[in-house]
Ligand SMILES: Nc1ncnc2c1ncn2[C@@H]1O[C@H](COP(=O)(O)OP(=O)(O)OP(=O)(O)O)[C@@H](O)[C@H]1O
């Protein structure tokens with residue numbers, strides 16, 4: 001039975017349990033709601049929860065465990081002789097799975113009877129031919145052991161699914177019955193529901209955390225793999241970045257420093273644009289602007305945040321680059337050789353970050369209580385004195401947080417760099433030269449037909465890891481600053 | 491002018507500090523203050539009493555133009571401070587507020603150290619020539635705010651870390667530090683215990699020698715203890731204004747009487 005149907009049936013059992021549980025509790029109190037410990041709906045939920053949760057958990061665990069178990073059993077059936085020298089057990093198992101799937105589809109399409117698909121005496125050549133006729137992909141010639149294994153695989157699967165269906169439905173019914181039996185007037189159904197809500201919230205939080213951990217682990221392992229192929233010291237301290245895709249390894253130089261420098265330089269330019277403009281506009285909007293101006297200006301600023309970064313990239317490439325070139329290029333000051341440069345990307349990225357800084361800072365400044373301003377005005381301070389000496393210090397932790405958030409965005413930004421800053425990894429102080437960043441290089445290492453086991457591709461993980469550590473550091477710093485000020489002022 | 495007989499003037503007759511004529515205050519379309527005429531004397535403590543929501547705070551805030559910070563608030567009429575209209579275009583509200591200080595209903599210390607809280611006003615107005623001067627001002631103000639003994643060992647810790655009552659005394663000290671000519675206090679003692687209240691009342695009495703003080707209070711006893719003049723507000727109008735003793739012993743208006751005896755509130 002498809003999983004979807006099992007889920008629906010369990011839900012139906014839960015719904016019935018809800019109604020029955022509620023009715024049973026009401027009946028035990030003689031129909032008087034006040035005699036119940038909890039509101040009637042809590043008794044209903046008690047039954048519904050006890051029907052659903054164990055059954056769903058069972059299904060989840062079963063779906064995880066069964067494939068692993070079946071694979072290991074079937075894999076054990078394959079003798080070493082059944083595995084060709086040029087192949088491996090894993091590849092043969094993949095073949096087994098494919099055949100099993102092919103058989104499933106063929107049976108579903110009516111090309112092969114269920115008996116024939118299961119028959120131990122089935123002829124390999126015949127089955128292969130029939131599978132091919134049925135339009136199933138069969139890569140290599142199916143051998144007798146593979147076919148046997150595939151048949152076994154199918155059988156175990158279908159019995160497993162059968163058992164799971166029965167077990168899950170039985171569990172749901174039992175749970176519902178159990179809860180209905182519990183539902184007497186003095187039963188504390190409300191507390192059960194409360195606990196369930198807490199567990200639900202906790203599991204949501206843990207999923208988020210576990211996913212993060214999973215991503216980090218995958219980064220870590222691939223990074224370690226990269227460092228086995230390429231020396232870590234060369235990666236961290238190398239001053240040149242010149243990957244080669246022709247010869248595998250060997251001639252590639254994968255030093256991260258030029259990329260980090262590019263990232264840092266472009267981010268600094270971007271923040272130098274975004275922080276003052278964003279902060280000042282936030283101050284204007286929250287302290288000086290009339291409500292009418294504010295109602296128009298704030299959404300307009302936030303529109304900036306909605307522009308896709310690729311559009312900013314185009315803007316950098318086609319407008320800002322040529323503009324800068326006309327001033328600083330060969331016709332002007334002669335500092336700039338091409339439109340793509342740190343300055344181009346940095347300026348455009350700065351514009352992109354303005355709404356981040358301004359919108360967050362504006363909220364934070366608005367959260368400073370009016371009584372604080374009144375206190376300052378009451379002492380004869382001017383508006384700007386009040387803002388500088390009372391409002392901004394009070395809002396500082398939040399503002400620092402906003403700036404660090406913008407910095408994380410700047411470090412992680414890709415499209416603007418790809419289009420605006422060029423692709424040359426370079427260690428240079430001249431902001432009018434083309435440079436590139438960690439993110440842009442991750443893209444270029446993985447696009448094209450790279451071999452994903454080569455150091456040139458795996459370096460992307462090391463780069464990703466570096467980025468991750470950087471942004472993590474920034475976030476921890478932000479937290480630390482915020483907390484330090486909290487302690488001081490609350 | 492030959493019939494002026496200076497000798498017959500009462501000794502404690504004082505100059506008028508604030509002369510308010512025909513004051514109306516609106517919040518949007520609702521009128522919060524109606525036709526208030528009152529003359530506040532120099533070197534006098536004036537108490538504003540009246541039921542909650544009758545406009546005491548609103549009127550008090552007119553006196554140093556704190557209502558300017560509320561967009562929907564509109565003030566009409568004449569408010570003369572030393573004969574000069576404070577709502578005149580030429581008057582700088584910032585300058586005015588340095589002369590007319592204010593202590594608010596809720597304590598609102600800045601998120602700064604205790605020292606910096608007090609030094610804030612003097613620094614802005616350049617009242618101290620050097621650090622030692624500033625230290626003096628801070629100590630003197632904290633003493634006048636009756637809080638010096640409690641905070642003298644932790645001037646560097648944040649003002650927001652004090653208890654509510656301490657915060658209020660800190661705010662009083664902060665207002666006193668700028669040496670205003672008039673001090674407006676909006677229920678300064680509502681968060682204080684009896685001891686601190688007594689200290690603040692003592693401070694108010696002391697301030698009277700140099701400043702005029704206007705205090706809003708819900709405590710009849712406090713009004714009777716600290717003030718020389720009392721104004722009774724009701725529903726935005728000034729019902730009665732006069733010598734504190736006269737108001738409390740012999741009110742002319744029946745509304746005043748019923749408020750004082752606890753029948754409206
Ligand atoms: N910012 C404001 N916006 C709109 N209406 C206001 C505002 N502040 C006060 N009011 C209104 O003005 C009237 C007078 O308020 P005010 O604060 O002056 O009363 P109060 O006498 O100080 O009362 P309390 O003793 O409770 O402090 C009230 O009806 C109040 O609702």
Ligand SMILES: [Mg+2]
Nearest residue numbers: 546547595676
């Ligand atoms: Mg008030």
